[in-house]
Amino acid sequence: MPQRWRIETLSAAPLAVPLRDPFVIASGRVDVTPNVLIRVAVRDLAAHALAEGWGEAATLPPVTSETPTAVFAALGALTLPIDLTDDASLPAACAGLGPCARAGLEVAVLDAVGQLLRLPLGLLIAPEAVWPPAPITSDITLAIAAPMTMAGWATDFAARGFTAFKVKVGRAIDDDLAALRAIASTVPGCTLRIDANGGYTLAEALRLCDAIAADRLPVTCFEQPCATADLAAMAAVRRAAASCAPIAVLADESCKSLGDLDRILDLGAADGINLKLVKSGGIRACLQIGRAAQAAGLLLMVGAMVETRVGIVAAAHLTAALGGVAYPDLDTAWLLADHPCAAAADDLGPLVKPGPAGWAGPGLGR
Numbered sequence: 001m002p003q004r005w006r007i008e009t010l011s012a013a014p015l016a017v018p019l020r021d022p023f024v025i026a027s028g029r030v031d032v033t034p035n036v037l038i039r040v041a042v043r044d045l046a047a048h049a050l051a052e053g054w055g056e057a058a059t060l061p062p063v064t065s066e067t068p069t070a071v072f073a074a075l076g077a078l079t080l081p082i083d084l085t086d087d088a089s090l091p092a093a094c095a096g097l098g099p100c101a102r103a104g105l106e107v108a109v110l111d112a113v114g115q116l117l118r119l120p121l122g123l124l125i126a127p128e129a130v131w132p133p134a135p136i137t138s139d140i141t142l143a144i145a146a147p148m149t150m151a152g153w154a155t156d157f158a159a160r161g162f163t164a165f166k167v168k169v170g171r172a173i174d175d176d177l178a179a180l181r182a183i184a185s186t187v188p189g190c191t192l193r194i195d196a197n198g199g200y201t202l203a204e205a206l207r208l209c210d211a212i213a214a215d216r217l218p219v220t221c222f223e224q225p226c227a228t229a230d231l232a233a234m235a236a237v238r239r240a241a242a243s244c245a246p247i248a249v250l251a252d253e254s255c256k257s258l259g260d261l262d263r264i265l266d267l268g269a270a271d272g273i274n275l276k277l278v279k280s281g282g283i284r285a286c287l288q289i290g291r292a293a294q295a296a297g298l299l300l301m302v303g304a305m306v307e308t309r310v311g312i313v314a315a316a317h318l319t320a321a322l323g324g325v326a327y328p329d330l331d332t333a334w335l336l337a338d339h340p341c342a343a344a345a346d347d348l349g350p351l352v353k354p355g356p357a358g359w360a361g362p363g364l365g366r
């Protein structure tokens, strides 16, 4: 059978969008997105047609080991044209790419192939998925700031319809507790998903669980309480959180691969995992990890680094392809001061919007 797909051109450019407020988490700070926009032209050699696809390689050092400079270097080292496999997977020539570069390139390729086949991304990667998906509702992230500042952000987002807040914690436990109390009292009826980005010691994480239970704070899940490599600590938090709250403990930085998932399951370290395209090297890898986690009875969050609509819509299609995702966290485009990919600011709201063709067609937010 003749080769079907070929990348004919590839370009990469900085996708540096300022945030409305500094995005401060336990492990770092972002003021401008350190991302790369990848564009490819893919030819369908059978139909003699050509389409352009976009992908976002979102970095977030030190959560990701890659920087934009590393992404540019890795992509620049590829030799064009690149013949793809029959299912439009990246070939062995791309094996040396880091996970951020690989994820962005894979989405760009699939975006182009989806346009050539007139298929939405989610259905392209998961033909058996229920389509169109049920409505997907996202939380909105509150970065670390003064507790009353965080409560003020929550009030503003609640006026836009958000009821679930992903609250960044893990820097100073007393300030974190003050913020959780302020948000819960300012927005009655909200739910809180807390994310420490590995910032707590085990003792601090256990103390936070006790305080959440004592104050009856509406926390539903606790993401990455302790250091990435310390799965024993996460397992201990999970046991405490189940008995005192109950709160689901989710692994994020600790779960990047199927091997990581196996270790988490062996140790009973988490109730669920957070999937991110750039963490695991692409949307198809995330689909595989997500399905394995679902088969093992784990809960799923689908999230992103600090990404524009290009990356967020790709993650939305992963969410739709998997189905049953408990915690969609597809919000970061709304934390930006600009929307370079044509998403209007008045789109801001918890209902996740797919590309310009809706769920029925191809395209990633432009």
Ligand SMILES: [Mg+2]
Pocket: 195, 197, 223, 224, 252, 253, 274
């Ligand atoms: Mg996280």
